[in-house]
Amino acid sequence: MPAELAEIVDDFNALTEAERLELLLEFSDALPELPERFADHPELLEQVVECQTPLFLTVEVEESEPRTVGLYFSAPPEAPTTRGFASVLAEGLNGRPAAEILAVPDDMPNQLGLTRAITPLRMRGMTAMLGRIKRKINEALAA
Amino acid sequence: MPVAADANEKFSAYAHPERLVSTEWLAENLGADSLVVVESDEDILLYDTGHIPGSVKVDWHTELNDEVTRDYVDGAGFAALMSAKGISRDDTVVIYGDKSNWWAAYALWVFTLFGHEDVRLLDGGRDKWIAEDRELTREKPERTAADYPVVERDDSVIRAYKDDVLAHLGNGPLIDVRSPEEYSGERTHMPAYPEEGALRGGHIPSAASVPWARAAEEDGTFKQRDALEGIYLGEAGLAPGDDVVAYCRIGERSSHTWFVLEHLLGFENVRNYDGSWTEWGNAVRVPIVKGTEPGEAPGAAKAGA
Numbered sequence: 309m310p311a312e313l314a315e316i317v318d319d320f321n322a323l324t325e326a327e328r329l330e331l332l333l334e335f336s337d338a339l340p341e342l343p344e345r346f347a348d349h350p351e352l353l354e355q356v357v358e359c360q361t362p363l364f365l366t367v368e369v370e371e372s373e374p375r376t377v378g379l380y381f382s383a384p385p386e387a388p389t390t391r392g393f394a395s396v397l398a399e400g401l402n403g404r405p406a407a408e409i410l411a412v413p414d415d416m417p418n419q420l421g422l423t424r425a426i427t428p429l430r431m432r433g434m435t436a437m438l439g440r441i442k443r444k445i446n447e448a449l450a451a
Numbered sequence: 452m453p454v455a456a457d458a459n460e461k462f463s464a465y466a467h468p469e470r471l472v473s474t475e476w477l478a479e480n481l482g483a484d485s486l487v488v489v490e491s492d493e494d495i496l497l498y499d500t501g502h503i504p505g506s507v508k509v510d511w512h513t514e515l516n517d518e519v520t521r522d523y524v525d526g527a528g529f530a531a532l533m534s535a536k537g538i539s540r541d542d543t544v545v546i547y548g549d550k551s552n553w554w555a556a557y558a559l560w561v562f563t564l565f566g567h568e569d570v571r572l573l574d575g576g577r578d579k580w581i582a583e584d585r586e587l588t589r590e591k592p593e594r595t596a597a598d599y600p601v602v603e604r605d606d607s608v609i610r611a612y613k614d615d616v617l618a619h620l621g622n623g624p625l626i627d628v629r630s631p632e633e634y635s636g637e638r639t640h641m642p643a644y645p646e647e648g649a650l651r652g653g654h655i656p657s658a659a660s661v662p663w664a665r666a667a668e669e670d671g672t673f674k675q676r677d678a679l680e681g682i683y684l685g686e687a688g689l690a691p692g693d694d695v696v697a698y699c700r701i702g703e704r705s706s707h708t709w710f711v712l713e714h715l716l717g718f719e720n721v722r723n724y725d726g727s728w729t730e731w732g733n734a735v736r737v738p739i740v741k742g743t744e745p746g747e748a749p750g751a752a753k754a755g756a
Contacts, residue, residue: 333499388496427512
């Protein structure tokens with residue numbers, strides 16, 4: 309797991325459950341705005357239908373090695389849990405090489421210590437978010 | 452002491468107008484003695500992003516559901532929860548939430564299982580409060596712990612178990628409040644929601660399809676009484692005095708319909724089957740019907756199950 313993401317996972321696990329939810333809210337508040345080229349072109353983003361609330365994402369993979377990945381998310385303020393997870397992935401994975409992101413364990417969202425507080429249905433949405441990112445990276449690498 | 456009811460004209464047409472308050476009423480009564488405002492949402496963090504000043508959060512998943520058994524908390528658990536939230540047995544509780552009060556209605560239904568007498572919904576819920584640009588805060592109130600008595604849940608009046616539903620088949624109407632695609636069996640989960648894991652798609656035989664959101668206007672408020680009667684008495688064919696069972700996927704959306712039938716239209720025997728499709732669609736040897744027609748209630752179901 310990339311060091312940035314591993315550090316976030318450690319941060320969550322060092323806290324009580326209530327504090328983890330507060331930290332997730334901080335991440336939710338900090339989700340970066342979409343860059344203008346996407347904000348004006350929502351059709352360039354793909355919806356993760358497994359998420360209970362609308363989440364759109366896209367990835368950009370650089371042509372040259374080490375195939376650095378840019379991750380961009382959009383979710384409405386009334387979906388703070390979804391935004392929080394997106395923001396964790398953005399902070400932990402944005403700008404990392406494709407191979408590193410592909411090596412992140414599929415169950416990473418479950419490692420944040422939130423599986424009691426957050427419903428299984430929603431946790432699955434979060435896992436799907438990571439799965440979608442990996443799939444899009446693989447597509448870009450194969451193209 | 453209960454807080455005086457909202458004398459809103461729209462509400463006066465409902466069977467139990469005292470079960471609703473308007474955003475205007477709530478804004479005027481915030482801070483009143485014996486009034487506790489509760490927010491209950493699908494998203495556990497939504498309250499934390501900003502809520503009605505003074506309101507407390509009740510989370511359906513971590514606080515109302517039992518952590519181990521698929522059931523609600525017991526009397527002691529509910530008393531501890533209410534005490535911690537600073538809610539007394541005779542307080543007026545006004546619940547509001549996201550998605551046209553879908554989860555708020557679920558919380559209200561659970562409060563009712565414990566016989567909390569004065570529990571009301573904010574008509575239009577969180578969205579209407581925000582649309583009207585009313586005050587929100589991130590500040591959590593510091594409420595003094597209350598001394599809530601241990602009252603055991605009464606599941607016999609407004610809750611139906613699977614066996615109750617089997618016994619009900621052929622003897623009374625059922626309302627399926629899920630989307631048309633879930634009703635027909637085309638899908639086993641809500642549109643845009645992840646696969647829920649029901650092994651069979653379809654509906655309980657003889658159930659009429661009335662998606663829950665049809666009871667709500669665009670702004671999340673409940674429709675006027677005559678419009679609701681057109682839907683439930685007209686289209687769905689319910690008759691006054693019917694013993695009705697409503698269900699959905701896990702019992703949250705059908706709590707909204709339960710509220711409409713019980714408190715707005717005045718049906719006296721309405722039960723919410725909270726096992727709903729995630730139980731029925733997975734249960735061994737219960738009858739189901741696929742397609743858009745309600746289908747017949749099989750007489751054999753009662754004896755056979």
